[in-house]
Amino acid sequence: MLFHNPSPGLELETRARWKIPNELRLERPKVALEASVAIFRASRPNARLRSLTATYNCVGLVVACRRTWVDPEHLVRILRDDGYRQLAGPEQAEIGDLVIYRDGANEVSHVGIVVRKKVLVPGQQEEPLEVVSKWGADGEYIHDMSYVPKLLGKPVEFWTDRKDN
């Protein structure tokens, strides 16, 4: 049956009980996924492939445990509903916090989870954070926070759910 199912999403809610719009996506053909690996192996050789599937995206990874697709336009609302707060900059981020990317139109285009905070040596130009993020319907990669395809935008916001007290 090829006709579109009108309610293909999962039942997902924020802590404030807002129903998160989401949609299950079919897997892409193996050759298509492998083509993406070849492209990014050439253009982003230092990014480490963790997993290869089209069934969830970056927001689905963060807010739905890799189960579904959620459009990035909903991300900030979801985070606010779930009690996240924005940090002043990358130096305040810790493992488990989120990096939000925005594109040229200043719209949320991508999100990643911090998996490593580096010890920076003065004078060295190294990125402070390593993240895991899902590159659209292509692979899930572990990479320095700015080391993403251009279409994913730039890391500009850092959010946490930590309750510091």
Next chain:
Amino acid sequence: MATNTNGKELFRAIESDRFSALLNVVSGYRSFTRAVEQQPEVQQLRSAMRQPDVQLSVFVRLVQLLTREPDPKLENRNDVAVAVYIWSLTTLSSPLASVAAALVAQRHDFWWARKVAERVVPFGSIPTESGSSISVLGDRPHLIVGACNTKPIGYVVFGGRRRIERPPAYERQVFNEFLASEALSMGNRELFRNRNASNLMTRHGAMEFV
């Protein structure tokens, strides 16, 4: 365009796995359409599509892609290409856009193409009891597209209500191109031979609306 080398190369580039992977890196609909807009191949295509006959060639190509047998468990390999073709027809205000969109809006093996299509025809095509659907364009260029179980059963470019006597040359050319394509089935031939497309559509169980 579809018959010359540049056109074929452009189609090949847009339908390649490489092009699909590049655009599939984005997550959101608005990011996707902005990314589409930025691609040199798309800019080249849109520039060529300022000519109506090229719009028809793109439409024919789109229909050809839709007729390929899909794997119901996987996303259609031509998803991005079909999305680009519908988006290009739409942004150029082509009368073919709504027909193309209607053919895709109900297909769950498409992702980006369906999202583009849903914005062109928010309620998709109108299905009939037999599983057919049909969309009819405005007065010019007289065009009817029918689909049966998601497969287009053919189209005519010379009007659904008037008899086919002497179709204009470019319409005849485009239709002949379609007939020669891999999409051809007996249904298409039958449709071509029939002098009253509306009657044929009715015979196939399709519903006509204007």
